[in-house]
Amino acid sequence: MMASPEKHTPFFNLIDAVNSGECPVCYRVSLRARQFFESLLYQNVNNLELRAELRANGGFCHAHAHELGTYNDGLAVAVMHLELLEASERNHGRISTPRLRPRRGLFKRGRREPAPAGCPVCRVAEEQAANTISLVQQYGEDTEFVTAYHQSAGLCLPHYERYLNRNRKPSQAVINHQRQRLAELIARTRSFIDSENATSHNAPTLSREERLVWKQILGQYYGKAGCSPCTPTS
Ligand SMILES: [Zn+2]
Numbered sequence: 020m021m022a023s024p025e026k027h028t029p030f031f032n033l034i035d036a037v038n039s040g041e042c043p044v045c046y047r048v049s050l051r052a053r054q055f056f057e058s059l060l061y062q063n064v065n066n067l068e069l070r071a072e073l074r075a076n077g078g079f080c081h082a083h084a085h086e087l088g089t090y091n092d093g094l095a096v097a098v099m100h101l102e103l104l105e106a107s108e109r110n111h112g113r114i115s116t117p118r119l120r121p122r123r124g125l126f127k128r129g130r131r132e133p134a135p136a137g138c139p140v141c142r143v144a145e146e147q148a149a150n151t152i153s154l155v156q157q158y159g160e161d162t163e164f165v166t167a168y169h170q171s172a173g174l175c176l177p178h179y180e181r182y183l184n185r186n187r188k189p190s191q192a193v194i195n196h197q198r199q200r201l202a203e204l205i206a207r208t209r210s211f212i213d214s215e216n217a218t219s220h221n222a223p224t225l226s227r228e229e230r231l232v233w234k235q236i237l238g239q240y241y242g243k244a245g246c247s248p249c250t251p252t253s
């Protein structure tokens with residue numbers, strides 16, 4: 020059976036993301052970040068443009084620096100950071116770049132382009148997040164999307180907020196599912212707290228999964244690590 024002509028790879032990538040068991044935006048963003056790091060580590064450590072971006076920003080943001088660390092590529096970290104450490108030394112140990120300032124401060128009045136660039140991984144992650152939120156918007160009423168979405172984890176709270184902010188007519192299916200998921204999380208959170216506070220003779224027996232609700236709280240309330248900037252740009 021052929022796909023209808025208006026549905027192409029982006030739609031099917033969206034459905035895969037919806038079926039991933041995670042917030043579909045976090046899922047696509049973390050895939051994109053992984054792609055970025057893999058390409059950086061296997062081909063591009065000496066990419067001049069990227070190195071200039073890192074110099075301009077004083078390195079990666081905190082979350083993405085530690086994500087880079089999970090690849091255990093010591094030499095790549097060392098090569099990319101030697102010049103940043105030397106720049107700090109020249110600046111009496113301070114980071115002389117905008118990395119630690121709010122992102123908003125990077126934009127000059129009347130200019131759309133950041134000057135200079137922020138964390139390069141945040142940049143590609145942001146493009147991916149905006150793109151995926153647009154697709155949720157575009158297919159919000161599509162039957163195939165809605166069917167998959169009803170079975171899904173829904174959006175994390177930061178990405179849901181961005182979806183609402185970008186969308187004057189949000190999909191009722193997305194809103195209803197989000198409300199339901201939030202109500203379920205609240206109920207599971209209450210029941211976990213109750214079980215922890217209960218005395219041994221009346222403590223309800225929770226499954227291992229029910230006892231791990233705190234992981235779901237962190238994932239749903241904050242989104243996946245490194246997938247939502249502190250100051251979203253859109
Ligand atoms: Zn998310």
Ligand SMILES: [Zn+2]
Nearest residue numbers: 080083138141
């Ligand atoms: Zn970053």
